[in-house]
Amino acid sequence: MAGRMLTLRRMLASTGAHSAAAQQCVSPHLAQRYSTAAKQQENPKKTTFGPLSDQDRIFTNLYGRHDWSLKGALRRGDWYKTKEILLKGTDWILNEVKVSGLRGRGGAGFPTGMKWGFMNKPSDGRPKYLVVNADEGEPGTCKDREIMRHDPHKLVEGCLVAGRAMGAHAAYIYIRGEFYNESSNTQVRVLQRVLQYTGQSSTTSPPIHRSVLQRVLQYTGQFYNESSNIHVSSTTSPPIHRSDYLLRLVGVLSSPVSSTNEHTHTLTVCPVHQVAINEAYAAGLIGKNACGSGYDFDVFVMRGAGAYICGEETALIESLEGKQGKPRLKPPFPADIGVFGCPTTVANVETVAVAPAICRRGGAWFASFGRERNTGTKLFNISGHVNTPCTVEEEMSIPLRELIERHAGGVRGGWDNLLGVIPGGSSTPIIPRSVCDDVMMDFDDLVRAESALGTAAVIVMDKSTDVIRAIARLVEFYKHESCGQCTPCREGVDWMDKMMWRFVRGDAANSEIDMIWELSKQIEGHTICALGDGAAWPVQGLVRHFRPVMESRISEYHKKNPAREADIEMI
Template identity: 40%
Template structure:
């Protein structure tokens, strides 16, 4: 399956981030077409294209937009509408939105204007992870350029439509990638998930109707307006149409972003990336970041779309393909992920707050050879107490690599019982008693 560079088509341009470069590559043509259409027709077009959210859940973007109450609707149609772009890319292994924002920030802004026009919003927020200062500066400069060129502000391009965009830097909490925690953070409160309903489409930012979309979701909209529904649907599968960015990292010869149709396989992507690093073989991999159940070599030909990955027992998520070769200790890798989730748990709900803490304690024992076989059953018991019972998806994400690694690598867990890690280079010496620490 060939690659389909759309978002990344001119990332190699010496100044790809400038407004001039963006306009030279057809920038803001999609916006002009949107302004020639009724607002509801823009929503219908995105619906017909079948664009699904690129932030992890895969919810249809056009459908999400259509949930916004209209004027006169008792559920909030007379309140201001807001568009919020989730650029708080925090999932371990996920690295697609930040390169996109560095390389072509104007495509996000054009998508924001189209989306805001469609949902009748006159203020949009870009919530960026605070640590990525170069990205933050790049977006702020792009917003300033768009204002100067008349693409933001009042009466945009003579359409009569007004829009202001605010760039907001978060404080670096993983939980703020969850849309309602992001909204609380944006309002100046501690980032914690909200109870739903009401959903953001009815009572989101400042209790007003709000759409929250991922960077890549919004950035994909201008190309659809510019090229049409049939063009977009010519790529990908029937239920998961279009192109997307796959992030390959880890033990791969050429890591990076590979823009391809949904439904491509890891085997095909590895061919583009030069395969697993020389002299080693694939052991396990994540299809959508650390919060998705891991896959093994037997899953190399699973279609990487929402339905294909789900049918194989995992989730496409953010399409962060972390590749681990035969030198990797699965127990150590999952322990590191578990420590991350325990650290990032907001503590609002008991299953996640307490469960992730105890998972870390068990993994510490297992990796240092002090665990027991009963610990493996305890891991699964705790995972069961978290899965589906925590306030948001962080808890589910924390247990996904645990249950899946035990499913595929239970023997490796057993090798850790009463012995040093089998992947520790000092294992033989430790077992001989020549080292005590």
């Protein structure tokens, strides 16, 4: 063995001193191994991640500081040489996406190139569809909303590129019902909006009295609290009373509004997402002969009705078809039988929106960010007990602590005041500060930490948080949003909700902590969709890391009240 090692050293030494002669003596296999080792030394494995430089950001108008229309998008590089990308064909686009290592940004993290490739089967005559899941209902998550608000052309162009990759000629963007301004640019009269809420109908549109408008705003303003690009103008009188509510509510109006002194106020709209589609059609970027490539592609916007369950891809498809939004049994998968019984791929907004940048800059460029199997840039939402909540694009695998301190101003009261973090939206298990110290924000490292990246919606909780109550509130949300189709979810989440609120009071027994853990395990993995898992995981994270807090709450309760074994009727 020692002799062979010595011979190898001599061969390598001679290769360095007399490369031409020595390489003739070295076997091709050994030479290849040596060459590979040299390349690895030239490009050492990356060990630090973030911060992302400005020139590497894909979403350059995330905060709406620039023009979101086609003119502004062209200045920022959108639609640049899109025709060339389309003409390179399906295989080239798919290969670049696969090389990039892009994984789904909606939560599951499935390899995007592989998923899109499922659509490239021999055609049986049925049309193929791309469905963009913009039903962003996960509590704590608002990344897709920012794309649709401020960078809508990235999504429209992404639909075209992704559709070309899978041979689809139409895309449906399914937008959450509450995201009114993000989806619509239709100008309607105030009366029509009033009639929509009252269920009445009318063929006329007389002016609306100021007091009527105020009542409508009081009734509906809470549902549409996103900002709108509307300005209020008046001929002689000041702006409409409580017009701020109107700015937040109606979104797309153009109507005469009467007041007691008969002054007329006109609401003029600066529309949002549908306008981007209309602009793209008008410029020939989509539609017939999209971008002059000879490829026909249409984009449609569909609005949901606010059901969280419709974020699941098959429930979304059911809703898109006009049915109740309830998940389907799989198989068959959407790639075989999707929208209208045709092959369909359902993809997240962010996943689709980054496709053009990957094709322009190259899959290898995208893969240079983050760790292996966790590549690219990612939009992170940081909310909760931080000094400056924000949405930010960063490199995958950035340490959680650096992400919070660099972009969100740190934890309120300092890092030592941190209690725990929900790292990927409300359905991912909470992790305590001891784990947060060194965990990286990517799929694999968070799985190692017994949580998940999910949608990368970071919810920070400081030590003032009643963590039991926080998790109970999440379970209550999932109970409310369950479609009721699966018994483990329908009944199990209801029982978890009842038990969690008793844990909030402390009116329970220590043995029930094990009981709710077992209950969550009976729900997890036993339902058609992942909503049951999303309800079970927060409870599991609570029990795993904060069991002493639960036991302390129970102990305190029984000190104040006669000790008894809690009565629970189990079926």
